[in-house]
Amino acid sequence: MGYASYMKRSRSGFPVFFRSAVGVLAILGLAGCQSSRGLKVQETPRTLLYSYVIANGMARGRMMTEDLPPDQVFNIIKTDRNALVAILAFRDKPTRRTLRQAGHKVEDFIGAVEQPTQPLSPALSDPILLPPPSTPGFMR
Numbered sequence: 001m002g003y004a005s006y007m008k009r010s011r012s013g014f015p016v017f018f019r020s021a022v023g024v025l026a027i028l029g030l031a032g033c034q035s036s037r038g039l040k041v042q043e044t045p046r047t048l049l050y051s052y053v054i055a056n057g058m059a060r061g062r063m064m065t066e067d068l069p070p071d072q073v074f075n076i077i078k079t080d081r082n083a084l085v086a087i088l089a090f091r092d093k094p095t096r097r098t099l100r101q102a103g104h105k106v107e108d109f110i111g112a113v114e115q116p117t118q119p120l121s122p123a124l125s126d127p128i129l130l131p132p133p134s135t136p137g138f139m140r
Contacts, residue, residue, distance in 0.1 A: 043103050045090070051106050052083055059113045066117055079105070079112040 059076050062068070068076075086105035090098040 043099060045094070045099065048087065048090070048099065048102055048106060051103075052087060052109070055083070055106060055110045055113055056080065058110070062113060068117060072115065072117070075115075076109075076112050079109040083109040 059080060063073065063076065083102070083105040086098070086102035090102045
């Protein structure tokens with residue numbers, strides 16, 4: 001295959017080489033549309049509340065569908081309360097600092113919800129075996 005095969009005319013009358021070149025140029029032009037590394041999402045009060053509501057639903061669903069150990073349930077409840085207190089502090093004093101703090105507390109809450117289930121301790125997961133009741137006259 002030589003140069004002539006690349007320059008042969010297609011049915012449309014436009015050389016195959018030029019059609020390929022136009023396709024490559026179009027792809028290169030679209031490559032500039034990709035997002036940059038430093039994509040930053042601006043945290044707003046609405047995104048903060050939305051994130052908290054979603055995390056709260058995740059926590060409820062997880063607690064209803066999984067058998068979580070008491071320590072993990074307590075941790076979820078504690079981080080939920082901390083996030084809610086931070087959101088209320090932002091409501092009372094809306095500054096960038098309190099917004100950032102509330103955002104971190106909501107992130108902590110999401111982390112607690114997504115934490116893998118810890119196995120129950122043997123004392124909680126094994127059935128409690130009691131000795132059989134003693135009956136008088138049995139196995140003297």
